[in-house]
Every structure is written in C-alpha cells, then in structure tokens.
Amino acid sequence: ETGVTQTPRHLVMGMTNKKSLKCEQHLGHNAMYWYKQSAKKPLELMFVYNFKEQTENNSVPSRFSPECPNSSHLFLHLHTLQPEDSALYLCASSQVTSGASGELFFGEGSRLTVL
C-alpha cells in the first residue's frame, strides 16, 4: 500500500468510447504525475501537476486530457484512443518543497486495452 490509489485497475474500451482514469493520493503531497508504460518500453512521463497547476505536458496527444481538481485527485480523461494507446498508466505523487522531489510514490496502475 503506497498511499496512491488508482481506479479502475483494468479498462477495456473501444476507439470511440470516452472513459476516465482516476488517481487519489492520501499522503498530503502537492505534486502529482501521469506516466505511461507501453509493453517492453521505459516509463514515459506524460503530465506533471504542482499545487493543481499543470507544469509539464510532455507532447501528449490531445486525446489524453488531464484534470487536477485538487492536490489529492488527478484524472486522465480518454477519448477516441488508438490501439497503440494500450498501456499501463501510472499515477504518482510527491512532496515538492524548495526544490523538486525525486521520491515519487506510485499507484498500482490502470491497465488500459483499446480495441
């Protein structure tokens, strides 16, 4: 139990569907992240939020839309995805003080399959 909870753990969707991934952290952290891990590839950073403000968008296609309503919750809204978007989507949080933190706490991930 890392203190970061992701739901759903598994999701199957068609290319025309709209779905959302949810992440909640119970650690009192002020930064949250979305990473993508495709099969046999390194983790790729997608988005970073600091104090609810997006500070990083790593050239992610617009069919992925993040939302951070508060420091404890992070969503990833999905629409018109492609089969190559099938991957493990990982949420993480950290406490940023005077500088960035390299100590991230990850959730278990949401395994997404796009048909």
Next chain:
Amino acid sequence: DAKTTQPPSMDCAEGRAANLPCNHSTISGNEYVYWYRQIHSQGPQYIIHGLKNNETNEMASLIITEDRKSSTLILPHATLRDTAVYYCIVFLTQGGSEKLVFGKGMKLTVNP
C-alpha cells in the same frame, strides 16, 4: 534521455548479496542518484537516493564512487521477492525540471 547505463540483466542466488551497478559518468555536481524498482505489472517503488556519501536504509545500501561517475545498489540478503527491474536515475532536485526520467533499467532475477 536517461543519463545512466545499467547492464540489461543480472542473476543472484537467494540469500546472497546482490550488487547492482550503474554508470553515470556525465553526472553534474548537484545531481542526485536515485534507485527505484518495479516488480512485474506494479508501479515503481522508491528504494534509496544519495548525492556523494554512501547511504543505507531498511531496503538497501547505496555506494557512490568518490568521482561520482558510478554507483552500486546493494541488497544485502536477496530474496525471491526482490526479483524486479531496477532503475538507476540521475535527478536534479534544485532548479530542475522535475522530470524523473526512467531508462530501461536492469532485470534482477533472484534464484532459489
């Protein structure tokens, strides 16, 4: 791009010490070395980090060479549950871009 180099895989016998090497020859003076591991289909788990002194916690020890160009993560008594992909990452905490960049890592297999 990842700024570290790790061997792709390593085997270790259960109960023995596992010494995981990492090269980071271009590390700058204020960059830290972080280690994470990822057990199959789970999220990565933070293990330890250091700047120049050796560090130890309940999970592992981190030995950084004096010139800081390489480091070794030591799992003192490896168990089957330590089988995972281990990532060595160089990260700037002050004034950095807050990007923790994961490379391919190294697959450690602990054998009974």
